[in-house]
Amino acid sequence: MPANTILRLDGVRKVFGRFTALHGIDLEIEEGEFFTIVGPSGSGKSTIIRLLVGMDELTGGKIWLRDKRIDETPANLRPTCMVFQSLALFPHMSVGQNIEFPLKLRKVDPAARKTRAVELLELLHLPASYYDKRVGECSGGEKQRVALARALAFDPEILFFDEPLSALDYRLRKSLEKELKDLHARTGKTFVYITHSLEEAMVMSDRIAIMKEGRFEQISTADEIYSQPVSRFVAEFMGEVNLFDVSATSGRIDGEGLSVAQNGATAALAERIGQAGGATLMIRPEYVQFLRDEGSADFTVEGTLHGIYALGSRIHYEVKTAAGQILTVEKLREDRHDGAQGDTVLLGWGAASAHVIAGQAA
Numbered sequence: 019m020p021a022n023t024i025l026r027l028d029g030v031r032k033v034f035g036r037f038t039a040l041h042g043i044d045l046e047i048e049e050g051e052f053f054t055i056v057g058p059s060g061s062g063k064s065t066i067i068r069l070l071v072g073m074d075e076l077t078g079g080k081i082w083l084r085d086k087r088i089d090e091t092p093a094n095l096r097p098t099c100m101v102f103q104s105l106a107l108f109p110h111m112s113v114g115q116n117i118e119f120p121l122k123l124r125k126v127d128p129a130a131r132k133t134r135a136v137e138l139l140e141l142l143h144l145p146a147s148y149y150d151k152r153v154g155e156c157s158g159g160e161k162q163r164v165a166l167a168r169a170l171a172f173d174p175e176i177l178f179f180d181e182p183l184s185a186l187d188y189r190l191r192k193s194l195e196k197e198l199k200d201l202h203a204r205t206g207k208t209f210v211y212i213t214h215s216l217e218e219a220m221v222m223s224d225r226i227a228i229m230k231e232g233r234f235e236q237i238s239t240a241d242e243i244y245s246q247p248v249s250r251f252v253a254e255f256m257g258e259v260n261l262f263d264v265s266a267t268s269g270r271i272d273g274e275g276l277s278v279a280q281n282g283a284t285a286a287l288a289e290r291i292g293q294a295g296g297a298t299l300m301i302r303p304e305y306v307q308f309l310r311d312e313g314s315a316d317f318t319v320e321g322t323l324h325g326i327y328a329l330g331s332r333i334h335y336e337v338k339t340a341a342g343q344i345l346t347v348e349k350l351r352e353d354r355h356d357g358a359q360g361d362t363v364l365l366g367w368g369a370a371s372a373h374v375i376a377g378q379a380a
Contacts, residue, residue, distance in 0.1 A: 023084075024049040024208050025070075025176060030079035032065050039065040041232045042079065047210060052202050054211040054219040057229030058255075063212045065232075067180050070210065071100045083175065099174035103181045105165040107153050113139070114149035117167045138167035141204070143197070159190050166201065179211040183218065195221045216256060220244075228252050244302075246373055253300050253375060258334075260306065260345045261375075262299040266291035273299060275339045277318045283369035284316050294376035303334075303348040305371035308355045308363055315366025321345060323361045337363055 027045040031038070039062050047053045055063045068074040070081065072093030081089040088096055099120075107116050117135040126134075136146050142163040148156075156164060162182060169177055183191045199222045202209050213219055219226045220240040227237040228251075236248045247253040250261060264273035266288040271278045276299075278284050291297045301317070312318050324344065325336035333354045335347040345365060349355060357363060 022048050024051075025210070026082040027066075028080045028082070030066075030069065030081065031077045032062075032069060032074065033077040039232050040069075040077075043232075043234060045227070045234070045237075047208065049208055050206050052199070052209045052211065052222055052224045053227070054213060054223040054225075055227045055229060056213055056216060056219045056255075058214065060231075061229040062232040063229050064180065066229075067100075067178055067210070067212050070176075071098055071178050072096055097175040098178060099169040099172045099176075100178045100180065101165050101169050101182045103184055105161055105182070107161060107165060107168070109154055111153060112149065113144075113151045113153060113156065113164050116153060116164055117171055119168060120172045134171060135167070138170055141170070142167045142201070158186050159194060162186070162194055163197075166198075170205065170207075174207070176208045176210060179209065179213075181213050184213070184215070191218075192221075198222055228255060247300070247375065250298055250375055253298075253373075258303050258346045258348070260301045260303065263296070264291055264299045265296045271299075274341045275319050275321075275343070277312060279313070279316045281316065281369075287369055287372065287374055290374045290376070294374070297377065298375040300373040300375055301367050301371060303346040305367050306345070306347045306365050307367060308347070308357070309366040310364070312364065312366075316369040317372065318364055318366040319345065320362065320364050323357050323359050323363050326359060337365060 023046045025047040027043055029042045029044060030040055031042050032040040055066060057063045065074070069076060072091065076089050080087055083097070108119070114132065114135045117138055118131040121131045121134060132149070136149060139146055139148055144160065144163055153161065153164065165182070183194055186194065195218055211222065223240060225237060226240055226243055228235045228243065230251055236243055236252050243252060244256050247256060253259050253261065262273040262276060264271055264276070266272065269285050269288045270280070271284060271288045271291060307315065309315055309318060319339055321337040321339040323335065324338040327334040331351055333349050333351060335349070335355060337345045337347065339345060347365065
């Protein structure tokens with residue numbers, strides 16, 4: 019195991035009756051990393067977290083913490099801690115008593131417990147006066163901070179998070195995303211985070227793992243996954259996207275409704291498409307332009323302006339092609355298109371903004 023790897027999964031499998039939740043997955047997480055696992059419901063992300071903290075037993079494979087196997091170690095003896103979606107705070111205890119609870123279990127001296135609890139309150143941007151406050155009197159955001167302080171009181175080597183922000187309103191969630199990222203930087207701890215929210219993952223993570231049906235579909239940085247997805251599933255999961263099934267022969271790209279300029283940039287894409295025997299051409303909505311004439315972009319497609327939607331600082335356009343495909347275009351408010359619904363429009367983009375997903379053509 020590389021020196022900076024803190025957690026490793028080797029061929030981890032989990033089977034429930036006839037259902038296989040995890041198909042022999044491998045994974046390495048670096049020490050001090052903020053690593054997020056994202057996927058739709060039923061993809062296996064919660065199963066992974068339950069195995070990592072010891073709530074469930076493996077069907078097969080091994081889990082290593084540095085150079086020691088921990089998959090057979092009871093959950094209460096692992097140097098890890100979990101922050102649950104429900105937070106699992108004790109409502110009959112004060113904030114300070116909740117934070118001190120793991121230290122009390124370790125029979126730490128009461129004075130030392132209180133000192134540590136006050137330190138953690140400060141770390142989580144809560145005033146020391148909250149030490150005696152009842153948990154039931156705290157707001158949702160304050161409860162999140164108390165749960166984090168209690169987890170850190172364990173002084174774990176790894177903190178696991180199971181969708182801890184999912185029940186909060188949008189504004190509070192966005193604020194706590196930034197606080198979690200800042201907390202990670204200040205503590206230097208390894209965070210392993212589970213969420214169904216792509217926004218959370220992209221804001222906070224060093225790396226993201228996209229899960230599908232018990233397997234990792236792609237593991238990389240947010241920027242790479244967004245701009246260079248390895249599959250159609252990842253491309254669509256990472257937000258609005260325009261996809262075209264394409265083929266290429268003799269250096270020419272063919273796709274329904276697409277007009278393609280013949281130049282070096284499109285020839286390079288054609289070679290990759292041809293080698294793959296067909297592919298999906300991907301273009302994100304922010305790279306698509308409204309054009310005046312067909313010769314002003316590497317790729318062009320004509321359609322009818324089907325819908326216009328204001329999204330705060332952005333305008334979202336839907337364009338329906340002759341083939342019935344709905345394409346999306348996004349512009350900043352100051353760059354809005356002045357057309358009206360029902361207008362015929364010409365869309366275009368450059369080859370440098372397109373990405374080829376091999377082997378995806380129908």
